[in-house]
Amino acid sequence: xxxxxxxxxxxxxxxxxxxxxxxxxxxxxxxxxxxxxxxxxxxxxxxxxxxxxxxxxxxxxxxxxxxxxxxxxxxxxxxxxxxxxxxxxxxxxxxxxxxxxxxxxxxxxxxxxxxxxxxxxxxxxxxxxxxxxxxxxxxxxxxxxxxxxxxxxxxxxxxxxxxxxxxxxxxxxxxxxxxxxxxxxxxxxxxxxxxxxxxxxxxxxxxxxxxxxxxxxxxxxxxxxxxxxxxxxxxxxxxxxxxxxxxxxxxxxxxxxxxxxxxxxxxxxxxxxxxxxxxxxxxxxxxxxxxxxxxxxxxxxxxxxxxxxxxxxxxxxxxxxxxxxxxxxxxxxxxxxxxxxxxxxxxxxxxxxxxxxxxxxxxxxxxxxxxxxxxxxxxxxxxxxxxxxxxxxxxxxxxxxxxxxxxx
Amino acid sequence: xxxxxxxxxxxxxxxxxxxxxxxxxxxxxxxxxxxxxxxxxxxxxxxxxxxxxxxxxxxxxxxxxxxxxxxxxxxxxxxxxxxxxxxxxxxxxxxxxxxxxxxxxxxxxxxxxxxxxxxxxxxxxxxxxxxxxxxxxxxxxxxxxxxxxxxxxxxxxxxxxxxxxxxxxxxxxxxxxxxxxxxxxxxxxxxxxxxxxxxxxxxxxxxxxxxxxxxxxxxxxxxxxxxxxxxxxxxxxxxxxxxxxxxxxxxxxxxxxxxxxxxxxxxxxxxxxxxxxxxxxxxxxxxxxxxxx
Numbered sequence: 001x002x003x004x005x006x007x008x009x010x011x012x013x014x015x016x017x018x019x020x021x022x023x024x025x026x027x028x029x030x031x032x033x034x035x036x037x038x039x040x041x042x043x044x045x046x047x048x049x050x051x052x053x054x055x056x057x058x059x060x061x062x063x064x065x066x067x068x069x070x071x072x073x074x075x076x077x078x079x080x081x082x083x084x085x086x087x088x089x090x091x092x093x094x095x096x097x098x099x100x101x102x103x104x105x106x107x108x109x110x111x112x113x114x115x116x117x118x119x120x121x122x123x124x125x126x127x128x129x130x131x132x133x134x135x136x137x138x139x140x141x142x143x144x145x146x147x148x149x150x151x152x153x154x155x156x157x158x159x160x161x162x163x164x165x166x167x168x169x170x171x172x173x174x175x176x177x178x179x180x181x182x183x184x185x186x187x188x189x190x191x192x193x194x195x196x197x198x199x200x201x202x203x204x205x206x207x208x209x210x211x212x213x214x215x216x217x218x219x220x221x222x223x224x225x226x227x228x229x230x231x232x233x234x235x236x237x238x239x240x241x242x243x244x245x246x247x248x249x250x251x252x253x254x255x256x257x258x259x260x261x262x263x264x265x266x267x268x269x270x271x272x273x274x275x276x277x278x279x280x281x282x283x284x285x286x287x288x289x290x291x292x293x294x295x296x297x298x299x300x301x302x303x304x305x306x307x308x309x310x311x312x313x314x315x316x317x318x319x320x321x322x323x324x325x326x327x328x329x330x331x332x333x334x335x336x337x338x339x340x341x342x343x344x345x346x347x348x349x350x351x352x353x354x355x356x357x358x359x360x361x362x363x364x365x366x367x368x369x370x371x372x373x374x375x376x377x378x379x380x381x382x383x384x385x386x387x388x389x390x391x392x393x394x395x396x397x398x399x400x401x402x403x404x405x406x407x408x
Numbered sequence: 409x410x411x412x413x414x415x416x417x418x419x420x421x422x423x424x425x426x427x428x429x430x431x432x433x434x435x436x437x438x439x440x441x442x443x444x445x446x447x448x449x450x451x452x453x454x455x456x457x458x459x460x461x462x463x464x465x466x467x468x469x470x471x472x473x474x475x476x477x478x479x480x481x482x483x484x485x486x487x488x489x490x491x492x493x494x495x496x497x498x499x500x501x502x503x504x505x506x507x508x509x510x511x512x513x514x515x516x517x518x519x520x521x522x523x524x525x526x527x528x529x530x531x532x533x534x535x536x537x538x539x540x541x542x543x544x545x546x547x548x549x550x551x552x553x554x555x556x557x558x559x560x561x562x563x564x565x566x567x568x569x570x571x572x573x574x575x576x577x578x579x580x581x582x583x584x585x586x587x588x589x590x591x592x593x594x595x596x597x598x599x600x601x602x603x604x605x606x607x608x609x610x611x612x613x614x615x616x617x618x619x620x621x622x623x624x625x626x627x628x629x630x631x632x633x634x635x636x637x638x639x640x641x642x643x644x645x646x647x648x649x650x651x652x653x654x655x656x657x658x659x660x661x662x663x664x665x666x667x668x669x670x671x672x673x674x675x676x677x678x679x680x681x682x683x684x685x686x687x688x689x690x691x692x693x694x695x696x697x698x699x700x701x
Contacts (some may be wrong), residue, residue: 070668076451100452239558240558241539243650244647244650256539303532385649385653
C-alpha cells in the first residue's frame with residue numbers, strides 16, 4: 001500500500017513537472033474584465049491571442065467576471081492578497097482602490113509609451129488620481145446626452161431643448177393622454193428614477209449645485225431639485241413607474257414610442273436606430289440657469305501593486321488602449337474608443353458622435369472621493385425614490401446628500 | 409474486544425464526513441459572521457478595520473431602517489405564508505378528486521415552483537409595468553381602473569405586489585405536500601364517518617385536518633424559513649425600492665454588505681435576523697408542534 005502511494009506521488013510530481021515546465025517559462029498576466037454580452041468574450045479571446053503572438057513570452061489569462069458582483073469580488077481579492085495583475089475599472093472606484101493602497105502609479109510607463117499621443121480629448125487628464133498621479137489607462141468612454149424623437153418634435157413644432165425651461169416646455173407638450181394619441185399614453189420624458197438614474201438628475205441639479213459642504217443645500221440647489229421632482233409629481237411628464245425605472249425600462253418605453261426624450265449614451269444608439277431610423281436623434285444635455293453638467297462614463301485598466309509581473313502587465317494594458325485593438329475592444333462593449341485613430345473607424349451614426357463630442361466640454365464625473373460609489377449605488381436611488389413618491393421633500397433629499405458627502 | 413470497540417466506533421466513522429462537511433460549510437461561516445459583526449469592517453478601508461465589540465448591534469437598535477425593515481419582514485411572512493397555505497390547501501383538495509387529466513394538472517401545478525426566482529421576478533415586473541404591463545391593460549379594458557397604477561413604483565402597493573408574485577411562486581409546494589399527506593389518510597376513516605352520519609365539513613375538520621397536522625406543521629415551518637430568507641424575487645423586481653418600501657431584513661443586510669461594502673454592519677444585521685428567526689421558529693414548534701414526534 002505504502003509503496004503504491006509513493007509511486008503515485010512520484011508519478012504525480014512527474015506529471016506536474018511535465019505540464020508545468022512551459023508555463024514557468026512564460027510570464028503570466030491575470031486580467032479581469034466584464035462584458036455584459038457573453039458572446040463578446042470571443043473578441044477578448046482574439047485580442048489575447050493577437051497579443052500573445054506579438055509577445056511570445058507572456059501568457060494572458062483573461063477572466064470575464066460577472067458585473068453584478070464585480071467590485072465586491074475585486075475588493076475581496078485585494079484584501080485576500082489574490083488580486084489580478086490588471087483589471088478593468090471605473091473612475092468611481094478609484095478613490096476606494098487608492099484608500100486600499102491597491103494601485104500602482106503608471107506615470108513613467110505612460111510617458112515612454114508611443115500610444116499616448118493617440119489618446120483623445122484630455123482623457124488621461126480626466127482619469128488622473130486625486131493625488132495628481134496616473135493610475136488609470138483609459139479603455140473606453142461615453143457621455144450621457146439627450147435622445148429625442150425628431151418626428152414628434154417636428155410634429156409639435158418644437159426644437160430640441162437647449163435649456164431647462166425649453167426642456168420642461170417640450171416635455172409638457174409631448175405628454176399626451178391615450179385619448180389624444182391613438183390610444184397610447186405618451187410621456188415627454190422617460191425619467192430614470194431607479195438605479196443608475198443620477199445621470200438623468202445631474203444635468204438639472206448638479207449643474208446648479210456642487211459637492212462642497214453646503215453646496216447641495218443652497219437655495220439654488222434645492223430649487224433645482226424641487227424643479228426636477230416636480231417633473232414627476234407636479235407636471236407628470238414622466239411615466240408613473242419612473243421611481244423604479246432602470247435601464248431596461250426607460251429604453252423599452254422609449255423604443256415602444258411611449259416617451260419622447262430619455263437620457264442615455266451612444267451605447268444604445270444602434271438599437272435606437274434599428275427601432276426608429278431617422279426619427280431618433282440626440283443633443284447634449286440642456287443648460288440650466290447658466291450651469292451645465294453631464295455624466296462622463298468610463299472604463300480604464302489599472303495595474304495592481306501586488307502584481308509580480310508589472311512589466312508584462314503594462315504591455316497588456318497598453319496593447320488594449322492602442323488603435324485597432326481598442327476599436328475591437330469597444331466592439332464588444334458598444335462604447336467609444338479612446339484613440340483618435342480609432343474614432344474615425346467607429347461604427348456609429350455621425351449625429352450621435354457629434355452629440356457625444358459636443359458634450360465633452362462639460363462632461364464630469366462624481367467627486368473622486370470614496371463616498372461616490374455608495375452615492376451611486378444606494379444613497380442616490382433611495383433618496384430620489386423617496387422624494388419622487390413624496391415620502392421626503394426635495395430639500396430633505398439634498399440634505400441627505402450633503403450629509404453623505406460631508407461625513408468621513 | 410478490539411473488534412467490538414471498533415464496531416462501536418463504526419457509526420461515528422461513517423458519520424464523520426457529513427459532520428465535518430457541515431462544520432466547515434455551515435458552522436465555520438456562521439462563526440465567522442458572528443466575529444465579523446463585532447468589527448468595524450468596511451471592505452475598502454482595510455487599514456481602519458478594528459474590534460468595536462457590540463457597537464454595530466447598538467447602532468442597529470437605533471437604525472430606523474432596521475425597525476422598518478423588521479416590520480415589513482413580519483408583514484412579508486405573515487401574509488405570504490398563510491396565503492400560500494390556503495391556496496395550496498384548496499389546490500390539493502381539488503387535485504385529490506377524480507377527474508380527467510388529473511395527472512396533467514398535477515404536473516402543471518408545479519410550474520411556478522420549478523421556475524427560477526429571477527425568471528419569476530422579471531416576469532412579474534413586466535406584468536405589473538404601468539405602460540406595457542398585462543395587469544394594468546386588463547384592468548383598464550374591463551373598466552376597473554381609469555389610469556394605470558404603477559404597482560411596483562408606488563410605496564403603498566410595491567410590497568403587496570411582490571407578495572402576490574411570491575404567493576404564486578410558493579403555493580405549489582403546499583399543494584404537493586398536502587396532496588401527499590391527503591393520500592396517507594386511510595379511506596376507511598371516511599367510510600366510517602359517513603356511516604355515522606358525519607357531514608363533509610365534519611369529515612374535513614375531524615379527519616382530514618388532524619391527519620394532515622404533521623405535514624402542515626413541517627411545511628409551514630419550512631416555508632416560514634424560506635420566505636423569510638428569500639430576497640431574490642424582491643431584488644429582481646424592485647431592488648428594495650422605491651426608497652425603502654420593499655426592504656426586508658435579509659435584503660437590507662445584503663445591500664449594506666455588498667452595495668455599501670460595510671461587512672461589519674451587514675454581518676451584525678444578518679446575525680440579528682438569524683437570532684430573531686431562530687427564536688420565532690422555536691416558539692412556533694413549542695406551541696404548534698406540541699405532541700408531535
